[in-house]
Amino acid sequence: MPRNRQDxxxxxxxxxxxxxxxxxxxxxxxxxxxxxxxxxxRGWIRSVPQGDKGRRLYARQDVERxxxxxxxxxxxxxxxxxxxxxxxxxxxxxxxxxxxxxPRYRGVAALDMARDGQTFEAVVKALWNTGDDITLSxxxxxxxxxxxxxxxxxxxxxxxxxxxxxxxxxxxxxxxEHLRGVRSSDVQFVxxxxxxxxxxxxxxxLRRPHDGAAATSARKRxxxxxxxxxxxxxxxxxxxxxxxxxxxxxxxxxxELAQATFVARIAASAGADVGECVAAAILTQTGLTSARSxxxxxxxxxxxxxxxxAQRLFEEHYAxxxxxxxxxxxxxxEGDPRARYLIDVVRxxxxxxxxxxxxxxxxxxxxxxxxxxxxxxxLTLLTIAxxxxxRSAFALFIISRSAGWVAHIVEQRTSGALIRPRADxxxxxxxxxxxxxxxxxxxxxxxxxxxxx
Numbered sequence: 001m002p003r004n005r006q007d008x009x010x011x012x013x014x015x016x017x018x019x020x021x022x023x024x025x026x027x028x029x030x031x032x033x034x035x036x037x038x039x040x041x042r043g044w045i046r047s048v049p050q051g052d053k054g055r056r057l058y059a060r061q062d063v064e065r066x067x068x069x070x071x072x073x074x075x076x077x078x079x080x081x082x083x084x085x086x087x088x089x090x091x092x093x094x095x096x097x098x099x100x101x102x103p104r105y106r107g108v109a110a111l112d113m114a115r116d117g118q119t120f121e122a123v124v125k126a127l128w129n130t131g132d133d134i135t136l137s138x139x140x141x142x143x144x145x146x147x148x149x150x151x152x153x154x155x156x157x158x159x160x161x162x163x164x165x166x167x168x169x170x171x172x173x174x175x176x177e178h179l180r181g182v183r184s185s186d187v188q189f190v191x192x193x194x195x196x197x198x199x200x201x202x203x204x205x206l207r208r209p210h211d212g213a214a215a216t217s218a219r220k221r222x223x224x225x226x227x228x229x230x231x232x233x234x235x236x237x238x239x240x241x242x243x244x245x246x247x248x249x250x251x252x253x254x255x256e257l258a259q260a261t262f263v264a265r266i267a268a269s270a271g272a273d274v275g276e277c278v279a280a281a282i283l284t285q286t287g288l289t290s291a292r293s294x295x296x297x298x299x300x301x302x303x304x305x306x307x308x309x310a311q312r313l314f315e316e317h318y319a320x321x322x323x324x325x326x327x328x329x330x331x332x333x334e335g336d337p338r339a340r341y342l343i344d345v346v347r348x349x350x351x352x353x354x355x356x357x358x359x360x361x362x363x364x365x366x367x368x369x370x371x372x373x374x375x376x377x378x379l380t381l382l383t384i385a386x387x388x389x390x391r392s393a394f395a396l397f398i399i400s401r402s403a404g405w406v407a408h409i410v411e412q413r414t415s416g417a418l419i420r421p422r423a424d425x426x427x428x429x430x431x432x433x434x435x436x437x438x439x440x441x442x443x444x445x446x447x448x449x450x451x452x453x
Contacts, residue, residue, distance in 0.1 A: 044062065120253070124193070127253060128403075165283070171199070174191075175273055179191050189406070196403060206389045234388070241351070244382060251338040252375065252379065255401075265408050295394070300325055301381070309358065310362035352385035379393045
């Protein structure tokens, strides 16, 4: 690797959060200070003040975009490498486009769907592009529900990895019974809708202690998936609460090639069935991306019991990390419109849980530091306002995003294309440590808050 690329990777590896210091920015771009000032003055790289001594931090997304443009002038290989880190598109898809106004599903803005009051089921049908002659089934599979009830995990399913494995096991179990060897897109979609409904009906395990009788009663409710989710999780099944949850599920349904979605497409290209592909996507969440981001976001928000405590905790966390969990999505430099919409929904929500009130002060603290809320914040605020149990936000995200994963899986399987990238082999230095962490640079973008959604 040329020295300038090594230096840039090193700078990226040691930069926490979504912002870079001046030294890190100069090292990554290999430019002079005057050039950096010119980029900032032209609006190509945004900067935010750090403290009261005139120091500034620079938006990582803008810096990496400038680096990608520079690499593009160096040949095809650097472009391909940059594409793997928030760079240029590498897979053609007809499903979702990310815009400054949020995702668009098959050309229609997800925010417009939410504002129009479309149900999650209607949006899934549009995302999957199923014809009027195809009726999706939102009834759970009884055998898979019995399997979930006998799952060896503890009641409450609080640990991140435990919750992820629970959902993955459900997807694998359902897939082995209903999706193994199925190739027809229509049949896959009908079965997948049942799989998502089954996952939703299993969420009674988030309640601690798990109330089997209450979960069974909730499973017998009629109505849409959002009403079922509220009942299973112990929320209030009112029209306004159902509509609020529907809006959240609609906005979470897909977000282009997030990491788990890419994994699902890779598995699909290798011939795995839909259930196995969804399980692969879910298991991806055990790492440093969405599960950890949702967990950190919720832990911070639920710790804020009073306005004073919320202000103190947010100030302390920002001082320690230069960012806050659930804020500053790299794809939305002006703020995540999905989060803004959900925060407004919470503010208008009648009968919201009082524990959400101190969190508005925390959002004001974040705004003063230039931290703009991302999807995790909006969804977690909503679950707190609805009085749902801990880890509900992440569970709801998985259920909703499963619809997007299914769309990508079927699209990939239909294309028949194999996803098989090539590696840029690096000759290890003989004197270097044998530790993989010492030989290979860590991509700092993977450590950013909400680097996938």
